[in-house]
Structures are given as C-alpha cells and as structure tokens.
Amino acid sequence: MSDAPLLLIEDIPSLQLVYRAVLQRAGLAVDTATTAREGLEIFRKGKPDVVVLDMMLPDRDGLELMQELLKIRPGTRVIVITANGTISRAVEAMRAGAHEFLVKPFDDQRFLHAIENARAALRAPLPAEDEEVATAPTGDFIGQSPAMKEVYSRIRSVARSMATVFITGESGTGKELCAQAIHRTSNRAEGPFVALNCGAIPADLLESEVFGHLKGSFSGAIADKIGAAAAADGGTLFLDEICEMDLNLQTKLLRFLQTSTIQPVGTSKPRKVNVRILCATNRDPMETVRRGQFREDLYYRLHVIPIHMPPLRERGDDVIEIAEKLLRRFSREEQRHFTGFSDEVKEIFRRLDWPGNVRQLLNVVLNVVVLHDGTLVTADMLPLDLRRSDTRQAAQAPAPKAAPDLNMLAGKTLAQIERLVIENAIERHNGSVPRAARELDVSASTLYRKREGWQKSGDAAE
Structure with missing residues (x-):
C-alpha cells in the first residue's frame, strides 16, 4: 500500500467539501476532483490506492470511469457513491470490480468504515493469479467439476470486496460452506463468522436474535443479549434462508445495511458495527419479491454478487469423490474397514438425482458404514429406498419430444x-x-x- 492520498471524485461542491472535511478530520490525506477528466488526470499522476467515486458526473459515466481506473491499476479499491434511486447502477459497479458502495445520504462513520475496509483489503496479501489456483477447491469443498470450478473462482474474486453476496441453491448444496469459504478468503478471516438461520427462529424473536435486546425489554428477556450483528462486528454475518425473514424486520435490516447501525430491542441508543453481510436462500428470490414476501429494495441491496450452488446431480464425478471422502471419515469414526465403492455402486451414484444433494449423500454413506463392514461397499448394502429410487429412474425412458410448432x-x-x-x-x-x-x-x-x-x-x- 502506498502513502498516496486517496482520491475523491464528486461534482457537487458542497458535498465534496463535506466529504473532504470528514476524511481530513480522520487524519487522511485526500485529493479532490469535480469531473471525470480531472479525476483521471490526478489518478494517473498521484497513483492513489483508494478512490471514492460519485456515479453521476457531468462529463462522463461513473461506471465507465471506474472501469478505466481499474484497467490502469487493477489493485485500486474503488468506493462508489450513488443516490437511492440508482442503486442498480451501484450494483452493476460492484459486479464490475468496485470494492463497496454507499447510498446517499450516509453518515460520517459509515463513510469512514468504507475507507477503513478498503485500506485493510489493500494490506492483505493478494491471491494467486494462477488459473489452476483460482479454480482449485476452497474451504471445505470437494470436487473439480466445471460447475464447482466456477464457484471457486467466484468465491476468490469476491472475497476481498465488501460487496454483499447472495447465495442461491437447493437445500443441501453447501450454501453455508460457500459463505464460510468467502469469509476465510477475505481480509476479515481473523474476525468472527456468525451464521443465523432466519427460517429456524420464530418471527417474534428474530429481531432480538439479529440486533440483540436489553434485559426486561419483553417477556422472557431475563438478561441482556448481544445480537448476531454485534457478535459479527469486525467479521462476517451470514443470514441463511433470508427470504423467510419477517417483512417488518426486513425494513430494519435495510436500514442497517445503509447505516451500519444497530439498535437492540429495548434501547434508544444505536451502535455502530463493521460487518460484511452474506445471505442465502433455497427459494427463487425474485418469486418471493413478486409475491410481496420480500422487499424489492432489500432484494436489490442484497443481490449484489450472486453465487449459485449447483445441485449434486450436475456435478458429474464429484459425487464419487465426496462419497469416498465421507466413507474414509465414517469408517475411521465407526472403526470399520471400508476402502471404496464397487463399480456398480459408483454407477448408481452417478445415475441418481440426489434431491437432498450432499446432505442426502452423507446420510446414505453413514447408513452403510454403521450397518455394514467390509472392504468395498456393494449395491446390496445401500438403503432399500435408494435402490428402489435407482430402479425407478433406470426404468423411466425419456418420452419422445414432439416437434415444436x-x-x-x-x-x-x-x-x-x-x-x-x-x-x-x-x-x-x-x-x-x-x-x-x-x-x-x-x-x-x-x-x-x-x-x-x-x-x-x-x-x-x-
């Protein structure tokens, strides 16, 4: 990281003065520009590591300027500023390489948090650029199918950003593993990783679980409780099954995303936290928006970087690799002697649809190890319902397709x-x-x- 001043590109003089004053009070050196042309010139001469960029400039589109800045120096951390009505443009900028975005109006602390996060990312060692490394398994994932290589690459590319990641996929595909891998690869890896399942907590308790509460603030609140958002301060908050969140709490979550401020139940005193949000769902998020079950503005605020976890049936021989690792682990735990699967079992595993995905595969392998022993797992050792399912699938020939009109x-x-x-x-x-x-x-x-x-x-x- 260089000692160059950060660069602020903002065309409204009053706002430029305010932002500059905030930065200087925090002890940060800053250069300012009011046009894209002026900003580009200062960027080339001063070589700043961090750029704060308004998306609406009088002489050029802010997204185009950002792309040129990143082309000149790819390691630059760009924080984009946008109005509430143009969040979609900020999301587009995040997908194009911006580090974070701020929605006007934002307070001083939120602004300084964004700068602090960007500078922290610069201090962290850069990931390897080698393509083999970029697509290698990360975290606790197993498998080298093309679909998973795409996931590994996406995880590494988004990990060091502050962008919110929206993970989708069927139940059992490893959405929480994906969130953990993003956290471990990020510059927040030393901070806490806090996971909260929004679908497993009653709606009347969810606000307390997320934001905390004071003793006596409601019936049953027998002691102060720190919420998940405060527990994740300095790290990552993972909100699983986000589409199950109560609509009233969605409003408060949106405010939290915009201000980085939490207010525990029963207190009037807000608190600042520095948290990165990751979320996941096994539902179609756009469908929940259409049905009025999920706020559209919250969806667009969260759905910055999408990652889709492929189902096990689309991962080819990953199913064999995962099953073999599980077999070794369970055999060791249960003191069995299994070393592998017969060719017949491998073919069955490849054919099956695995509606429960990796979670279902884990249960099948554990069932075999607990109930049997030997060297090879054979077809007769598999659970009866699994063998019947394979027989039904094998018997179902694809219906001939009618010629399209x-x-x-x-x-x-x-x-x-x-x-x-x-x-x-x-x-x-x-x-x-x-x-x-x-x-x-x-x-x-x-x-x-x-x-x-x-x-x-x-x-x-x-």
Missing part, C-alpha cells in the same frame, strides 16, 4: 422468443429455476438475472 413464434422478436422458452421451462419444472436451467444448459444465475431484468423493464411476454 414454429408457426407460433412468427412475428415475435428474438428476445420475446427467449423469454417464452425460459418461462415455459420454469413452468414445466413447477417453478424450479435450477431445474429449468439444467434443461436449458445455462447457469441458474443467468435465468435469475434475466427474470430480474424483465421485472425491472415491466415488459410482458406476448
């Missing part, structure tokens, strides 16, 4: 045809985006992104 597509644009195909696939799979994505041979995140675009545009498929 292309006349119904006449007069439609390519975009309209694409939407019809995608929505038809999702409907055939009873609303399951991951299954529709598998059929269409695209990632589920692609379909989520397209549906998000359709909702924002308000266009209807005709």
Whole structure:
C-alpha cells in the first residue's frame, strides 16, 4: 500500500467539501476532483490506492470511469457513491470490480468504515493469479467439476470486496460452506463468522436474535443479549434462508445495511458495527419479491454478487469423490474397514438425482458404514429406498419430444422468443429455476438475472 492520498471524485461542491472535511478530520490525506477528466488526470499522476467515486458526473459515466481506473491499476479499491434511486447502477459497479458502495445520504462513520475496509483489503496479501489456483477447491469443498470450478473462482474474486453476496441453491448444496469459504478468503478471516438461520427462529424473536435486546425489554428477556450483528462486528454475518425473514424486520435490516447501525430491542441508543453481510436462500428470490414476501429494495441491496450452488446431480464425478471422502471419515469414526465403492455402486451414484444433494449423500454413506463392514461397499448394502429410487429412474425412458410448432413464434422478436422458452421451462419444472436451467444448459444465475431484468423493464411476454 502506498502513502498516496486517496482520491475523491464528486461534482457537487458542497458535498465534496463535506466529504473532504470528514476524511481530513480522520487524519487522511485526500485529493479532490469535480469531473471525470480531472479525476483521471490526478489518478494517473498521484497513483492513489483508494478512490471514492460519485456515479453521476457531468462529463462522463461513473461506471465507465471506474472501469478505466481499474484497467490502469487493477489493485485500486474503488468506493462508489450513488443516490437511492440508482442503486442498480451501484450494483452493476460492484459486479464490475468496485470494492463497496454507499447510498446517499450516509453518515460520517459509515463513510469512514468504507475507507477503513478498503485500506485493510489493500494490506492483505493478494491471491494467486494462477488459473489452476483460482479454480482449485476452497474451504471445505470437494470436487473439480466445471460447475464447482466456477464457484471457486467466484468465491476468490469476491472475497476481498465488501460487496454483499447472495447465495442461491437447493437445500443441501453447501450454501453455508460457500459463505464460510468467502469469509476465510477475505481480509476479515481473523474476525468472527456468525451464521443465523432466519427460517429456524420464530418471527417474534428474530429481531432480538439479529440486533440483540436489553434485559426486561419483553417477556422472557431475563438478561441482556448481544445480537448476531454485534457478535459479527469486525467479521462476517451470514443470514441463511433470508427470504423467510419477517417483512417488518426486513425494513430494519435495510436500514442497517445503509447505516451500519444497530439498535437492540429495548434501547434508544444505536451502535455502530463493521460487518460484511452474506445471505442465502433455497427459494427463487425474485418469486418471493413478486409475491410481496420480500422487499424489492432489500432484494436489490442484497443481490449484489450472486453465487449459485449447483445441485449434486450436475456435478458429474464429484459425487464419487465426496462419497469416498465421507466413507474414509465414517469408517475411521465407526472403526470399520471400508476402502471404496464397487463399480456398480459408483454407477448408481452417478445415475441418481440426489434431491437432498450432499446432505442426502452423507446420510446414505453413514447408513452403510454403521450397518455394514467390509472392504468395498456393494449395491446390496445401500438403503432399500435408494435402490428402489435407482430402479425407478433406470426404468423411466425419456418420452419422445414432439416437434415444436414454429408457426407460433412468427412475428415475435428474438428476445420475446427467449423469454417464452425460459418461462415455459420454469413452468414445466413447477417453478424450479435450477431445474429449468439444467434443461436449458445455462447457469441458474443467468435465468435469475434475466427474470430480474424483465421485472425491472415491466415488459410482458406476448
């Protein structure tokens, strides 16, 4: 990290003066610019490590300027500033490489936290650039399928940012493992990792679990309680099953994201915390927004960097690698002598749909190890319901597909045809985006992104 002043690019003179004063009071040297042209010139000469960039500049689009700055010096940490009505632009900037974004109006402490986080990221050692390393398993993950290599690469690319990561995937695919891997790879790895399952806590207790409470603030509050947000101060807060959160609490979570301030139940005194938010759901988040179960503004505030965890059935031979590791572990724990699986069992594992994903595979392997012993796991050792499921799948021949009626597509644009195909696939799979994505041979995140675009545009498929 250099000793160069940070660069503030803000075209409104009054705001520039305010931001500069805040930074200087904190002992930080700062250069200022009011236009993109001036900012670029100072950036080239001064070589700042941290840039605070307003997205709305009079002479150039802020996103374009940021991309040029990062092209000149990729290690620069850019904090973008946006108005509440243009959060989508800030999200776009985050996906293009910004370190963090702030929504106007923000307070001094939130501003300084963002600068502190950016400078801390600069002090952390840079990850290896080697492609093999970038796509190697991280955290507790096992497997080298193309789908998982994409996940590993995404984890490493987002870990050192402050961007909120929204993890989607079916139950049992490893969403919490993904969150833990992001935390361990980030510059917050020495801080706490706090996980909270929003779907497992009654709605009337969830606010207390997230933000804490004071003794006597409600019936049953027999002592002060520190909430998950405060417990994660300096580290990472993982909100699992975020779409199950009560709507009233969603409002408070949105405020927390905007201000970094928490207010425990029963107190009027707010508290600042420095927390990175990761969240996950096994539902289609856009569908919950459409149904009014999840706030749209909170969705766009959280859905900055999406990561989709692929189901086990789409991971090829990863299922064998995972099963073999589990077999060695359980055999050691249960004092058994298994060393591997028969070829027949491996073929069964490859054929199965695994609706419960890795969690189901773990239960199957543990069942075998507890109830049997030997050197190789054979098909007759597998649970009966698993063998029956494999028999049913093997007996089901794919139905012949009728030739499509292309006349119904006449007069439609390519975009309209694409939407019809995608929505038809999702409907055939009873609303399951991951299954529709598998059929269409695209990632589920692609379909989520397209549906998000359709909702924002308000266009209807005709």
